[in-house]
Amino acid sequence: MKFVKNDKKVINAWTFYDWANSVYPLVITSAIFPIFYENVVSEQVSFFGYNLVNTELYSYVVSLSFIIVALISPILSGIADYSGKKKAFLKFFCYLGASSCMSLYFFNADYIELSMVSVLLASVGFWGSLVFYNAYLPEIATPDLHDKISAKGFSRGYIGSSILLIICLVLIQVLDVNAKYSFVLTGLWWIGFSQITYARLPNNIYGHKPRGNILFKGYRELIVVWIQLKDNISLTRYLSAFFIYSMGVQTVMIMAIFFGTKEIAWDDEASKTTGLIISVLIIQFIAIPGAYLMAYLSGKIGNIKVIAINIFIWIGICIAAYSFVSQPIHFYFIAAVVGFVMGGIQSLSRSTYSKLLPKTEDHTSFFSFYDVSEKIAIVLGTFAYGFIEGLTGDMRQSILAIVLFFIVGFLMLLRIPKSKALN
Template sequence: MAIQKGDKKVIRGWVMYDWANSVYNLVISSAIFPIFYDNVTTKHFKETHGYLETQSLPDGVNVTVNFFGWELSNTALMSFVLSASFLCVSFFSPFLSGIADYLGNKKRFLQFFCYLGAASCMTLYFFDPAKIELGLTSLFFASIGFWNSLVFYNAYLPEIAEPKDHDKISARGFSMGYIGSMILLIICLVLIQTKTLEAKWCFVLVGIWWLLFSQFTYRVLPNSVRKETKEKGYIWKGFRELRHVFMEFRQTIRLKKYLTAFFFFNTGVQTVMLMATFFAKKEILWPVKDGKPDDSGLIIAILLIQLLGAGGAFIMSRLSRRIGNIRTLGISIVIWIGICCAAFIIKTPVQFYALAATVGLVMGGVQAMARSTYSKFLPETEDHASYFSFYDATEKIGIVTGTLFFGTMEIIFDDMRFSVVSVAFFFVVGLVMLFRIPKHERSDLEGVYE
């Protein structure tokens, strides 16, 4: 089945995968699971160290967990586990993408990692801090499933739409993802607040939601634009195809420079997004209810980020039409630098709400704009999955770097505030590199600069 660019039915199906999988990013990565993880590991730490459950820990005492005999900060351990998952994704996705391009079965790879991620989310229901190695294994595979599926999902964008529509469709996908994930988060919040279900049931709901709505995508997306005959040794031909794409990639000066800038500023974006909830849970003075910090305010802040993120993606898309993608990205990066600096000094919920609102406005926009800008810089090719695997590998290696850096800074300074403010380094370097991208390499890149 060939793909006709601009087909509204195919585009709607493609967008629906953002609606389906974004619940992982919100409920598992950003909201319910980080709060659940901090609560259960804190409770277990108090039980095993002789503190009462309602007793505040003395100054200088931080929550630690035993991981294969190592005593580590619970948040530092989380950052290291996420780093390991992203390292695996960055290593395997280029090879898998090369094979998918050669065989013409991107959709099958997309489905496999979707199902792996959804099933792993469901197994988080059994998370036990006394057996934390098993629980974090589920999180590890959920992360691999989510991020590897995005490699093949993103690769469809240049196949289903003309370059002039990439910004709009990319922003539409992110916005649909924000809206869909907010709906499920609100459902989870109501169920938890009314004590209808325990928080761990939300992880099962994420898996069901992801599986159910992804079927709309699979019904309309074909496997690939390519129709190769499967031959003996086709796996190695997939590797050779990837090598061929890499040789082409080396000759695209603008694409290489853009990916260098993207590596740095996206490292900052993803690190802040992954660790923001852990930071807020530890460093913000939330009201106390029944002897425990009230987490409802934190979830409201996360909902605020999502709500503004949906609008922010479209605002940046419209701004890019006026001043170009590169300048629009530059403005958002400057705002991100301010966010990191502000996080070092905020302490109250009201201050965190203001910061969360700012994050929301630039979070979705910078992701959508980064994806669509990359698709515009691609040379004429049918190897879209292979090219997007380089984009994805750059993103994941950056996240490995950022999360390792974040966890290491916390261990060195014993203070997450230093970890957050130090992330500004990645944004500064990314901003400098962004404006070193040459303006001319291809003649059909209208709207990228101006």
Template structure:
């Protein structure tokens, strides 16, 4: 039912990679840089939701986990419809607009009940990850296997650059123009919708004529997932890779989603602050001291996030080059070893300077493992025109893994401390690494077993 797409068309490829430029402002500005600090400043350490008291990080984790579960349930249905009518773009757009308008909803957080605010967090995340399902499904249709690593890395690099530019603009509005951080949420939503139009203009998406959706079509996505898994079960390399990916994605995406809270709760931001100008005997000594520490923390978190974005670009490109030299699986193994050392280091990190070093290490390996995970799956796929369903399977697997990871993070943070949560994520990386060792090495661009 789908229109054939010319592989290697640079206009289409550029349009595809530009959606990374558009959507990456959401994970940076909303989930990583500005909203977590804003959320903590408004909600505090404890949140009363539906009459029950929660640790504020814990309940936020549960909201994000719920959004991922929703995406896991919806994407098979929508992918089945997308394959049937031959149009992924219409669903990519719909999720894009849901996410962006939910960012506008976060603007009014201060004047609405916390339950409604968390609902906007859920719908924003559903919008982002839902659009990514259909975005990823374009890759094997627009590019040849030997170019997947390069194009995937190019998309992530554009995303890091574009989101960094908007973050700088947001910080300028906050620190120089003295705007409220909530205006950054409006800016993120406008950027996301606006620049996405460049992608929509050139990405293919013709709807087949005279299509009537039946109940069978609505359930077709789940049938296709089952069919995809049955097919994957016969391909040892792909099946083993997916199992390993499922495990290490539990940790990878959780860290990227919740890292900001680690910085605010686990690091002693009083280290390095000069309190000599304060009068110890003054009545407001403690409040002024707290304000100085808070200011140091906010500046430090912003610097670390910008640092992550900058080093992620060369990281993504380096990992793409290494994959051509060593093969994807070997490079992923190296990346997971790197992640294990990062998590072990995070357990003992306490000072800001060590946190900056940790942030730089995270940024360097983060871009590489993200783009390589996506392109490895794309290259390992059997020949098919049914890319939406195959990438729906990939995304469902990733979202279920993220749901488990974020729920574990939230529960351990609420029950013990955020450092215990990091150690749990280390275990996911270790198991994922062991599973990757059993993935047969790929022959270059050979999709056979």
């Protein structure tokens, strides 16, 4: 039976994976784990005999996880397209990431090398799953709905993850439960709600019947997609621009909480913890209307123009952070602006790429190039951030590199030919 696009139940199930997995970037990447990490790991840490700043070590481990995803996702995506087993790969990385989150319960600074393995694998699981998750968007809906559906997914993720964060905060601050239990809850939430997605998402939409060497056939599938990609000027230029501005966006999102811990003049440790959590919640809730507003504007003036506007705002955020952000009230204001543009640029970046894809059955392979671009961008961005901080001893100097990423990304957007798909 042929699959019919725009089925509301399937689309709803697809967006629920955002609800399920977004607890990882909020609880583990942005909120509770970074604060936990700062409290249990000393400022200077010995890692396999090398003395590193604790945040520098964290940025390197995160960068390594992205390198791993960038190396394995293209060939796995080719295999997924050829075999029609995209959902199986999605499940594998979901369960890897969620179980690694739960293993953070055993994080011990005395065994830092072993403990950072959980950080590494949780990141690999989360980002690896997105390759296969994002590839479903052009398969379940027509292009005219991509902006709206992408925004709905991200918005649902912001809501769901905020709910779990609030639950964790009540357990930690009101009931005095150890913060480590929040890592277990994160994994359980991720696995539990993803079952809604798996129950409805179609498997092997195009009825592929793999024969012979799947690895070889998957690699050949990837080569075919690469040739198609190179011949599509709009897609390649957009991907290049996305690669550059993602260095800025993702680095800010990953390292912002560490900026808050080191560069903001909190009254004491208690106010710092509370203030950082408030900032994260501000970002989450403002990102919801931001995502929907940007999706609405894209229908009026086009995707590329809206992304360009977002990048200008990101540049302003970075300049402000470098120049004067030092007090809690400054940090709250910046958090609000970050939230407003974060939802918009994330959802539009995904849907814009989806709209530019040619007519194909190899969506996973095409999205692997999108995700590899994002991962390499994060590697370079977080590595540059950590390296500059380690070299200068001043985290604010790292922000200058982020400004450069946004400026170059904006200029590259101007090179994208006008397309009916984006207007």
